[in-house]
Amino acid sequence: MTNLPGMEYIIEITYLIATALFILSLKWLSSPTTARRGVFAGELGMLLAIVGTLLHHGILEYKWIFIALVLGTIIGVPLGKVAMTAVPQRTALSHAFGALCVTLVGTAEFYLRTPNVPRFMMGVLSMEVILGSLTFTGSLMAAGKLQEILPQRPITYKGQNFVNLGLLAVAIIVAGMLVAHPEKTQLFPLIVGIPLLFGVMMIVPIGGADMPTVISLLNSYAGLSAAAMGFVLDSKLLIIAGALDGASGLILSVNMSKAMNRSFSNVLFGAFGQEQASATGVQEARPVRSATPEEAAAILAAANKVVIVPGYGMAVAQAQHKVRELYDALTKRGVDVKFGIHPVAGRMPGHMNVLLAEADIPYDKLLDMDEINGEFPQADVALVIGANDVTNPAARTDPNSPIYGMPILDVDKARTVMVIKRSMAAGFAGIDNPLYYLDKTLMLFGDAKSFVGSIVRELGGGNE
Amino acid sequence: MKMDLLTSLYVFMLAAFIGFEVIRRVSPLLHTPLMSLTNALDAIAVVGAILLAGEYHAHGATLAKVLGTIAIVAATSNIVGGFLITDRMLKMFKASGPKKP
Numbered sequence: 001m002t003n004l005p006g007m008e009y010i011i012e013i014t015y016l017i018a019t020a021l022f023i024l025s026l027k028w029l030s031s032p033t034t035a036r037r038g039v040f041a042g043e044l045g046m047l048l049a050i051v052g053t054l055l056h057h058g059i060l061e062y063k064w065i066f067i068a069l070v071l072g073t074i075i076g077v078p079l080g081k082v083a084m085t086a087v088p089q090r091t092a093l094s095h096a097f098g099a100l101c102v103t104l105v106g107t108a109e110f111y112l113r114t115p116n117v118p119r120f121m122m123g124v125l126s127m128e129v130i131l132g133s134l135t136f137t138g139s140l141m142a143a144g145k146l147q148e149i150l151p152q153r154p155i156t157y158k159g160q161n162f163v164n165l166g167l168l169a170v171a172i173i174v175a176g177m178l179v180a181h182p183e184k185t186q187l188f189p190l191i192v193g194i195p196l197l198f199g200v201m202m203i204v205p206i207g208g209a210d211m212p213t214v215i216s217l218l219n220s221y222a223g224l225s226a227a228a229m230g231f232v233l234d235s236k237l238l239i240i241a242g243a244l245d246g247a248s249g250l251i252l253s254v255n256m257s258k259a260m261n262r263s264f265s266n267v268l269f270g271a272f273g274q275e276q277a278s279a280t281g282v283q284e285a286r287p288v289r290s291a292t293p294e295e296a297a298a299i300l301a302a303a304n305k306v307v308i309v310p311g312y313g314m315a316v317a318q319a320q321h322k323v324r325e326l327y328d329a330l331t332k333r334g335v336d337v338k339f340g341i342h343p344v345a346g347r348m349p350g351h352m353n354v355l356l357a358e359a360d361i362p363y364d365k366l367l368d369m370d371e372i373n374g375e376f377p378q379a380d381v382a383l384v385i386g387a388n389d390v391t392n393p394a395a396r397t398d399p400n401s402p403i404y405g406m407p408i409l410d411v412d413k414a415r416t417v418m419v420i421k422r423s424m425a426a427g428f429a430g431i432d433n434p435l436y437y438l439d440k441t442l443m444l445f446g447d448a449k450s451f452v453g454s455i456v457r458e459l460g461g462g463n464e
Numbered sequence: 465m466k467m468d469l470l471t472s473l474y475v476f477m478l479a480a481f482i483g484f485e486v487i488r489r490v491s492p493l494l495h496t497p498l499m500s501l502t503n504a505l506d507a508i509a510v511v512g513a514i515l516l517a518g519e520y521h522a523h524g525a526t527l528a529k530v531l532g533t534i535a536i537v538a539a540t541s542n543i544v545g546g547f548l549i550t551d552r553m554l555k556m557f558k559a560s561g562p563k564k565p
Contacts, residue, residue: 018508022505022508023482023486025501025505026483026486026487026490026498026501026502026505027486027489029490029494029497029498029501030486030489030490030491030494031491032491032493032494032554032557032559033559035494035497035554035557036551036554036555038501039501039547039550039551039554042501042504042505042547043547045505046504046505046507046508046543046547049508049511050510050511050514053510053511053514053515054514056514056515056518056519058515058518058519058520059514059515059518059519060518060519060520061518062518064517064518064529064532064533065514065517065518065533065536067533068513068517068533068534068536068537068540069536069540071537071540072536072537072538072539072540072541072543072544073540073541073544075537075540075541075544075545076540076541076542076543076544076545076546076548077544077545077548078545079541079544079545079548079549080544080545080546080547080548080549080552081548081549081552082549084553084556087496087500087549087553090500090545090549091496091499091500091503094500094503094541094542094545094546095503097507097538097539097541097542098503098506098507098509098538098539098542100534100535100538101507101509101510101513101535101536101538101539101542102509102535104513104531104532104534104535104538105509105512105513105516105531105532105535107531108516108524108527108528108531108532109516111524111527112521112523112524112527112528120469121469215499216499219499219502219503222503222506223502223506226506226508226509227476229509229512230472230476230512231469231472231476233512233515234468234472235511235512236472236475237508237511238508238509238511238512239472239475239476239479240475240476240479241505241506241508241509242506242509243476243479243480243483244479244482244483244486244487244502244505244506245483245502245503245505245506246480246483247479247480247483247484247487248483248487248498248499248502249499249502251484251487251488252495252498252499255492255495341492343492348495348496348499349492349495349496349498349499350492350493350494350495350496350497350498350499351496353492353493353494353495353496353557354496354497354553354556357553357556357557357558358556360556360558362558362559362560363493363557363558363559364559364560365560366493368491368492368493
């Protein structure tokens with residue numbers, strides 16, 4: 001890199017343009033109207049950077065590179081075509097692939113450069129490899145849980161945090177020793193192996209509803225490890241792409257942890273899924289009011305304004321297309337229908353929006369928590385489909401509740417609340433929901449898909 | 465070498481600030497596509513993997529080639545899959561205006 005011949009300049013310029021395109025890509029993603037242009041900018045930047053790299057005069061053999069590029073494409077295409085419900089596990093899997101790439105390159109770089117590794121270089125290299133390998137196994141575990149290959153139930157044991165943080169601490173101490181003595185190559189496998197184990201242990205206590213936070217956090221780690229790789233390879237392009245990804249993951253993690261009322265340090269140290277399983281126990285039979293699809297349809301038809309609150313239960317029941325029919329039937333009657341979406345609804349940030357958009361519900365009807373909460377007092381009906389804890393008024397009113405302080409959707413402020421639910425079983429957090437016992441609440445017992453379907457039939461819609 | 469690292473730190477810092485400012489403006493509506501897009505962009509690590517697999521190494525050439533090749537496969541699948549699914553998702557987001565009567 002010392003004296004750049006002509007070709008090297010051209011390569012560096014392609015990297016520069018690619019960097020600008022990456023930033024524009026994210027900038028255009030801010031609005032649905034320009035977002036697809038953003039994807040195009042990203043693709044163009046990526047193409048430029050790859051072509052530029054292939055022109056590098058130092059590359060001696062292209063055979064394996066092309067085989068790998070083709071193989072990656074063959075794997076990538078089906079991963080780009082998964083169903084929208086499977087997007088969370090696909091995302092987790094892609095974090096694992098990204099982290100794998102970074103870890104492998106970091107490992108090779110270490111063995112190629114040892115014993116002449118400067119201190120600072122060894123430091124970032126360790127960071128790259130530690131973050132990369134823990135993200136690799138952590139993301140695989142997360143993907144396994146989301147795909148339900150692994151048990152979704154959080155597995156906890158006494159002293160879990162101590163064991164986990166201990167593992168991480170050992171890895172960092174070994175990294176410190178390597179920084180001091182980069183020639184001790186026998187230590188290197190430890191800063192790959194221990195974080196690999198840590199990644200598994202970190203996800204063991206995580207339950208399904210914590211996934212949005214975990215995926216965001218892994219996203220951030222993947223980005224930071226890529227940025228560290230940029231330091232090692234002295235590639236500004238990689239530093240910038242990694243920093244952008246790291247920042248994005250961090251912002252999403254903070255959003256998610258706020259939405260679940262967990263402190264950020266709580267999230268950073270991987271102490272997820274702790275305060276659960278507390279409030280199960282006695283379940284006294286309190287009276288609830290239930291209603292039939294006919295009654296529900298009559299109330300909905302008489303309403304002026306309806307807010308639908310979907311949760312992951314809607315996605316599990318595959319009810320989103322029926323919900324769209326309900327939206328159409330009500331809109332046709334002049335009812336103002338909006339959707340209130342909690343940040344942690346679904347299994348990753350924004351998941352619910354994607355599922356509803358797939359069902360052809362216009363995106364300007366999908367409002368996030370801050371936007372919709374002011375509208376509940378004017379709403380005639382709040383219809384809750386497959387959501388539970390995010391509507392629990394105890395989060396506002398009961399300081400003893402495990403979810404006290406968590407921001408919720410204020411569905412209880414609507415004139416009538418309807419909740420579609422299979423049974424009176426408690427939600428993910430195992431907490432009873434006082435919402436169900438309010439006088440204004442009607443419980444609609446049944447499968448979300450068939451119940452919404454029955455309401456639509458009553459309203460005379462659903463003619464596809 | 466020292467100066468290079470310092471420059472890299474400046475680049476990292478500035479990119480992190482730009483990242484925060486740009487990404488803060490992304491509506492929660494699009495947080496899933498945001499994640500898949502940043503994931504695809506992050507796979508620019510393929511550049512490092514290509515150089516690792518293709519360049520001359522005095523020792524450890526086989527290691528570099530094997531690990532580099534696997535790394536290219538992993539990163540490329542993220543690039544292809546990430547851009548594909550992001551575009552598929554974004555195609556689904558439609559405004560209510562023109563379609564409704």
